[in-house]
Amino acid sequence: MSVLFLAFSLALNASVSTSQVGFVLRNLLELERGQGSDSVVGQSQQSERSSSPASAPKPVLTDGTLVRLKFVRAVVSSQVIAGERVPLEVVEPVLVGKLVAIPQHSAEEAIVTMAQAGRSVGRGGNLQFKIENIRLADGELVPVRAVKDVKGGGNRAVALTGEAGMAAGFAFWPASPLGFLIYAKGKNATIPAGAEITAYIEGDIPLDPSKFQGAPVVSQEKSAPK
Amino acid sequence: MTVVRRICVLPLMVLTATHFVRAQETTATPPRSSTAPEGEGKQRSEDETRKRLEQLACGPSGVHFSHHSEKRPQALPEQPPDKGLIYVLRTKGLEGATVQAKLAMDGKWVGVNRMASYFYIEVDPGPHYFCLKAGVGPGTIGLLSLVIEKGKTYYLRQNLTMGGNDLDLLDETKGKEYVAKYHRSVFEVKPRK
Numbered sequence: 001m002s003v004l005f006l007a008f009s010l011a012l013n014a015s016v017s018t019s020q021v022g023f024v025l026r027n028l029l030e031l032e033r034g035q036g037s038d039s040v041v042g043q044s045q046q047s048e049r050s051s052s053p054a055s056a057p058k059p060v061l062t063d064g065t066l067v068r069l070k071f072v073r074a075v076v077s078s079q080v081i082a083g084e085r086v087p088l089e090v091v092e093p094v095l096v097g098k099l100v101a102i103p104q105h106s107a108e109e110a111i112v113t114m115a116q117a118g119r120s121v122g123r124g125g126n127l128q129f130k131i132e133n134i135r136l137a138d139g140e141l142v143p144v145r146a147v148k149d150v151k152g153g154g155n156r157a158v159a160l161t162g163e164a165g166m167a168a169g170f171a172f173w174p175a176s177p178l179g180f181l182i183y184a185k186g187k188n189a190t191i192p193a194g195a196e197i198t199a200y201i202e203g204d205i206p207l208d209p210s211k212f213q214g215a216p217v218v219s220q221e222k223s224a225p226k
Numbered sequence: 227m228t229v230v231r232r233i234c235v236l237p238l239m240v241l242t243a244t245h246f247v248r249a250q251e252t253t254a255t256p257p258r259s260s261t262a263p264e265g266e267g268k269q270r271s272e273d274e275t276r277k278r279l280e281q282l283a284c285g286p287s288g289v290h291f292s293h294h295s296e297k298r299p300q301a302l303p304e305q306p307p308d309k310g311l312i313y314v315l316r317t318k319g320l321e322g323a324t325v326q327a328k329l330a331m332d333g334k335w336v337g338v339n340r341m342a343s344y345f346y347i348e349v350d351p352g353p354h355y356f357c358l359k360a361g362v363g364p365g366t367i368g369l370l371s372l373v374i375e376k377g378k379t380y381y382l383r384q385n386l387t388m389g390g391n392d393l394d395l396l397d398e399t400k401g402k403e404y405v406a407k408y409h410r411s412v413f414e415v416k417p418r419k
Contacts, residue, residue, distance in 0.1 A: 078272040081279055082371035083353025113373040117272070120365075120389035130373075184389070188272075 059096040061205040067134055067144065068092055069108055070196050077125035077152060077189040078117035085109040086129070091196060099212050103137050110148070110197065118186040124152030127189035131199045138211035146199035152189035279369045283355035285328075285335035290416045293326060295343045295409035302405070306348055310374035315344035315404050316384040327360040327384040327391070338413045339384055344404065345411040351376040358384050358393045365390040381405070 068091040075086050088110050094102035114128035131146040270278070305311050314329050316339035328338045332355055337345040351374050358368035368391040374380065381401025383394040396404070 073269065076272070079270050079275045081275065081282070081353075081355070082373050111373065112371075114395065115371050116393075116395075117276070117369070119385075119392040119394070120387045123392070126395070 058206045059099055059209065061094070061096050061101050061136075061142070061201055061207055063201060063203050065094060065201040067094055067102060067199040067201065068196060069110075069131070069146075069199060070194050071110075071191050072107075072193065074193045075112075075127065075191045077115050077127040077150075079188075080112045080115045080127070082112050082115050084112045084115075086112065088131070088197065096207060099207060099209060101136055101207060101212075102134060106135065106137075108134050110146075113147075116189075118152050118188045120185060122184050122186045124186040125188045126151055127191065129197070131197070134199060134201075136205075136207070138208070140211075142205050143202040144199040145202050146197060148191075148197050150189040150191055152187040276369065279355060279371060280357065280367065282333060283330055283357035283369055283371070284359065284367065285330035285333060285357070288418070289328075289335045291326060291328065291335075291338040291413040292416050293338050293340060293411060293413040295340065296412050297409055300410045303346060303348075305377060305379055308351075308376050310349045310351060310376060310378050310380060311346060312349055312374070312380045312382060313344050313346045313401060313405055314339065314382045314384065315401070315408060316341060316386070317404060318342050319386055321388055322360055322386040325361045325386070327358060327386060329382075329384065329393075330357040330359070331355065335415070337411065339411050342408045343411040344408050345413070349374050356382065356393055358391050360384065360386050360391050368392040370395070 069088040070091050072087040072089050080086065086109065088108040090102055090104055090106045090108060093100050093104040108131065110129040110131050112127070113130050114126055116126040118125045127150045129146075129148045131144055133141040134144050135141055303311065314337060316327050318341050323341060326338045326340060328335055330336060331347070331349070336347055339345065353371065353373045356370045356372065358370075360366055368385070370382070370393040372380070372395070379398065379401075381396040381398065381404070383396050383401075383404075385392045385394050
């Protein structure tokens with residue numbers, strides 16, 4: 001009986017000690033790796049992360065992506081002053097994969113960089129614009145490059161007359177019709193409503209899809225305009 | 227007694243209403259910057275725009291300059307990296323040989339040219355408003371508005387014609403050509419008598 005008891009107690013001790021040794025060994029190995037018990041949790045989180053879609057490469061609005069815009073109203077060089085902003089509208093959406101980065105019909109602005117009314121001696125006016133930024137669907141402003149230069153038409157008769165005609169006109173003023181031509185103003189530079197202007201995205205812009213949740217998502221069939 | 231009371235109350239009511247209306251007017255009118263151009267959002271007429279630009283660009287009347295040209299060769303300024311450099315030049319022409327062509331920027335006269343001369347100014351980046359005045363009477367004012375960029379050089383020509391005066395933005399090649407062969411203007415504002 002006592003032998004039996006002794007044998008049972010030895011077997012129990014041995015099993016406890018082997019499990020203890022196993023636990024200690026496992027801890028030692030972890031310590032050698034420089035990881036605590038938290039690391040196990042960390043590893044599992046990492047594996048979860050690696051399997052989540054967030055770790056997939058972020059969509060990027062690439063440098064040079066074309067944005068088609070149009071003028072909402074007509075702009076006349078004699079009716080604007082440099083520094084003023086004129087309203088634009090996005091003609092077609094800009095897509096990055098399924099994501100609508102810039103929605104159609106969204107409002108943008110161009111800045112007048114030069115404005116000059118029609119000039120004397122039949123010379124036309126000038127109008128220049130630039131677009132500095134465009135607002136994405138998530139509200140972020142991204143830089144773009146775009147300029148537009150429009151010249152007003154000259155008065156052809158006066159242009160032909162030129163400086164020599166001016167002198168002649170002055171000499172015979174007011175009898176000569178050339179005299180009237182001198183006082184003719186050139187045409188203003190005009191951009192009609194609906195005229196298009198193209199802007200290009202400046203630099204690669206990584207997009208966060210979670211910020212575009214409110215924005216419409218299109219089906220895969222539609223390809224991004226480039 | 228009630229009549230007297232009504233007589234007293236009525237002017238008080240009128241006074242209160244007037245104050246209320248005035249307060250509404252003052253709060254409804256946003257403060258305007260003296261330099262910011264108006265008319266954003268609404269379409270101005272050609273006349274309104276011209277008047278507004280004249281207000282922004284031209285200097286006060288009664289400012290006259292004494293002027294001469296520096297005949298010796300002049301060293302040209304270095305392009306400042308944080309500012310725009312503007313050469314204002316006046317070419318040879320048939321008109322206004324004896325007339326000074328003044329230039330104002332943002333409501334202040336900044337210089338004057340006679341024929342075949344130039345001067346230069348350094349300008350902060352941003353929108354600026356330019357006014358050319360030569361001679362007297364209608365059509366003697368030329369206007370231009372321009373957004374100046376830092377590190378860039380601009381060439382503005384004061385173009386005097388029988389039909390009116392204009393400020394023309396020249397290309398760099400043409401501008402450099404004129405500056406190389408013309409003389410620099412030296413001027414100062416004449417004191418008022």
